[in-house]
Amino acid sequence: MPRKRSAKPKLAVWKFASCDGCQLSILDCEDELLALAGAVEVANFLEASRAVSPGPYDLSLVEGSITTPHDAERIHGIRRASKLLVTIGACATSGGLQALRNFADVTAWVPAVYAAPDAIETLRTSTPIANHVRVDFELPGCPVSKEQLLGVVAAVLQGRPPVLPSHGVCLDCKRRGVVCVAVAAGLPCLGPVTRTGCGALCPSFGRGCFGCFGPVKDPATDALAPVLRAAGLSDPDLVRIYRTFQAAAEPFRKASEAHERPSA
Amino acid sequence: MSARPPRTVTVEALARVEGEAGFSVKIRKGEVIAAALNVFEPPRFFEALLRGRAFTEAPDLTARICGICPVAYQMSAVHAMESLCEVPVGGALRDLRRLLYCGEWIESHALHVAMLHAPDFLGYESALHLAKDRPDVVTDALRLKKAGNDLVTLVGGREIHPVSVKVGGFWKTPSREALRAFTPRMEDARERALGLLKLVSGFSFPDFDRDLPLVALRHPDEYPMNEGRIVSTSGLDLAVAEYERAFFEEHLPRSNALHSGMTGRGPYLVGPLARYSLNFDRLSPLAQEAAREAGLSESCRNPFRSIVVRAVETVYACDEALRLIARYEPPAEPAVDVAPRAGTGCAATEAPRGLLYHRYRIDGAGIIRNAKIVPPTSQNLKAIEKDLSLFARAHLGLDTKSLTLRLEQVVRNYDPCISCATHLLTIDRDDR
Numbered sequence: 038m039p040r041k042r043s044a045k046p047k048l049a050v051w052k053f054a055s056c057d058g059c060q061l062s063i064l065d066c067e068d069e070l071l072a073l074a075g076a077v078e079v080a081n082f083l084e085a086s087r088a089v090s091p092g093p094y095d096l097s098l099v100e101g102s103i104t105t106p107h108d109a110e111r112i113h114g115i116r117r118a119s120k121l122l123v124t125i126g127a128c129a130t131s132g133g134l135q136a137l138r139n140f141a142d143v144t145a146w147v148p149a150v151y152a153a154p155d156a157i158e159t160l161r162t163s164t165p166i167a168n169h170v171r172v173d174f175e176l177p178g179c180p181v182s183k184e185q186l187l188g189v190v191a192a193v194l195q196g197r198p199p200v201l202p203s204h205g206v207c208l209d210c211k212r213r214g215v216v217c218v219a220v221a222a223g224l225p226c227l228g229p230v231t232r233t234g235c236g237a238l239c240p241s242f243g244r245g246c247f248g249c250f251g252p253v254k255d256p257a258t259d260a261l262a263p264v265l266r267a268a269g270l271s272d273p274d275l276v277r278i279y280r281t282f283q284a285a286a287e288p289f290r291k292a293s294e295a296h297e298r299p300s301a
Numbered sequence: 302m303s304a305r306p307p308r309t310v311t312v313e314a315l316a317r318v319e320g321e322a323g324f325s326v327k328i329r330k331g332e333v334i335a336a337a338l339n340v341f342e343p344p345r346f347f348e349a350l351l352r353g354r355a356f357t358e359a360p361d362l363t364a365r366i367c368g369i370c371p372v373a374y375q376m377s378a379v380h381a382m383e384s385l386c387e388v389p390v391g392g393a394l395r396d397l398r399r400l401l402y403c404g405e406w407i408e409s410h411a412l413h414v415a416m417l418h419a420p421d422f423l424g425y426e427s428a429l430h431l432a433k434d435r436p437d438v439v440t441d442a443l444r445l446k447k448a449g450n451d452l453v454t455l456v457g458g459r460e461i462h463p464v465s466v467k468v469g470g471f472w473k474t475p476s477r478e479a480l481r482a483f484t485p486r487m488e489d490a491r492e493r494a495l496g497l498l499k500l501v502s503g504f505s506f507p508d509f510d511r512d513l514p515l516v517a518l519r520h521p522d523e524y525p526m527n528e529g530r531i532v533s534t535s536g537l538d539l540a541v542a543e544y545e546r547a548f549f550e551e552h553l554p555r556s557n558a559l560h561s562g563m564t565g566r567g568p569y570l571v572g573p574l575a576r577y578s579l580n581f582d583r584l585s586p587l588a589q590e591a592a593r594e595a596g597l598s599e600s601c602r603n604p605f606r607s608i609v610v611r612a613v614e615t616v617y618a619c620d621e622a623l624r625l626i627a628r629y630e631p632p633a634e635p636a637v638d639v640a641p642r643a644g645t646g647c648a649a650t651e652a653p654r655g656l657l658y659h660r661y662r663i664d665g666a667g668i669i670r671n672a673k674i675v676p677p678t679s680q681n682l683k684a685i686e687k688d689l690s691l692f693a694r695a696h697l698g699l700d701t702k703s704l705t706l707r708l709e710q711v712v713r714n715y716d717p718c719i720s721c722a723t724h725l726l727t728i729d730r731d732d733r
Binding site for chain 2: 052053054055056057058059061062064065067068070071074079083084085086087088089104105107108133134135137138141143146147159179180235238239241242243244247249274277281282
């Protein structure tokens with residue numbers, strides 16, 4: 038990418054509605070952090086540094102979803118100031134857990150938490166960054182995988198297109214030799230419809246996948262439904278299993294809504 | 302000093318804290334007339350979205366309140382549900398939960414002490430800047446932090462949002478060999494924690510002892526993590542179930558925030574200073590000795606010195622992790638069965654930043670009907686604002702730049718986690 042003289046590429050990290058966990062993943066790269074900090078100019082990373090320098094930025098990493106009118110404006114300024122914009126984590130790529138509001142009336146929620154609801158400014162939906170501005174690359178996961186994060190940042194800084202594996206968690210179990218928790222233990226598992234990134238972490242702990250990396254492309258959620266029912270899930274359970282950290286990811290949204298209808 | 306121009310010290314977006322907050326302190330005629338912490342982190346409505354969820358989902362859902370202390374949320378959630386369903390979890394499962402918490406204390410405290418707080422005392426913008434001059438300091442701290450994260454991963458599956466915790470125990474428990482193999486790493490971490498304590502104990506601290514009531518859990522035998530009664534320096538000694546009678550929350554339109562207070566007294570403090578001062582006698586001999594060598598007495602009321610107390614607690618968490626690893630025998634089953642029971646239950650545990658209270662009401666089918674979560678940062682908000690005001694009043698002679706940096710430090714003393722407090726705090730766009 039073109040740069041001014043020999044200046045280091047400028048990296049910026051931005052936060053929207055989120056738990057901070059995905060940007061914390063950067064600081065959790067304990068072995069690589071100082072090398073990374075040496076390879077770039079950390080131009081905006083408030084969680085880590087007081088030093089802030091103005092754009093344009095070579096790479097912006099964006100955490101969190103859009104849930105307020107102000108943030109819906111703010112993201113445009115960040116897009117304009119960024120050569121490349123990569124979203125990190127489930128909130129930024131699909132709306133996150135707070136997108137559960139998309140299925141409810143958030144205005145009815147405000148008084149449940151706040152005594153003076155009029156003071157609260159919030160949107161009715163939690164939406165991913167790509168609904169608002171052009172996004173160059175999306176990194177899934179709740180939280181992201183540190184390895185994938187470093188891989189994407191390295192690729193971008195070297196001018197290569199980042200590539201992530203796109204197969205399902207199911208395949209990871211086969212590769213790792215993890216005994217299938219659905220077949221052997223009869224547990225409900227979203228492994229067949231969930232994208233890799235965790236390395237089949239939950240099944241390796243004897244637990245069904247709960248979909249925190251979001252859907253694979255064209256997930257066979259219809260085919261999975263009878264399997265999940267056989268594992269003991271009722272319709273409300275089926276709604277809930279798809280409505281967690283990737284609830285607003287389109288295929289998971291559709292799957293949950295399919296089980297919400299009385300005829301389903 | 303004759304001319305006293307009116308001024309407002311404002312930091313729009315505070316760095317090196319978790320989440321999005323700023324503050325402003327208004328000074329007129331040599332008097333501090335207002336001090337406010339402004340939180341513009343968007344609310345995420347956790348209490349509302351928990352309604353209608355299965356009681357078994359609470360640990361995974363509430364973990365997402367905070368990426369820095371997910372274990373704390375998981376621990377308060379599982380203990381609240383088990384209390385509600387009247388299923389005690391003991392033995393090796395109890396030890397494993399404590400071990401998991403040790404890992405989180407280590408990673409969270411190491412992050413705050415070395416990466417977020419120490420740069421204030423050493424005059425750097427960040428730990429990354431500090432690393433250019435003192436790579437040894439930052440590298441050591443990162444190794445300590447990594448040991449904490451690796452311990453969380455070993456017990457919980459991953460460092461952020463662990464997957465193994467469940468109501469009743471764990472999905473899978475580690476083998477004895479896997480934990481024993483971690484002993485050298487934890488011994489190394491303990492050495493590094495002692496080194497970090499030595500470093501921070503040499504910092505210079507302004508005199509700023511505060512007289513607010515300190516509130517923490519207290520357990521008959523242990524330094525508190527997952528269990529205990531709620532005690533205070535003002536004489537409280539309560540079962541956790543009485544928490545809401547002794548403490549209140551209010552939503553003040555002035556600050557657009559829910560603030561906690563102690564009924565009849567107002568501001569109070571939770572967190573390392575409170576835990577330490579109320580439980581010094583429960584620290585391990587090594588941690589007590591290290592604290593004394595670091596110049597602390599058995600009580601510490603200066604928030605600027607919280608960095609030293611956090612370092613002592615890090616030493617303790619390493620020491621305690623080693624004790625728990627040494628005596629670990631895997632339980633017969635990774636979890637006990639917990640059948641739902643209609644009712645209300647609560648729990649409080651000690652998150653790295655202080656007391657974290659959860660209360661749930663569930664129905665007979667195990668569906669959550671109501672939830673209340675009070676994170677430590679909400680409880681400290683009144684104290685933080687009071688500190689801003691008091692510190693500014695005592696240091697009006699400083700120029701605005703120095704005063705601004707000092708006031709930033711006043712907030713960072715509390716290691717505030719705005720992400721945690723978000724569901725209780727609102728946007729304040731005008732002050733952004």
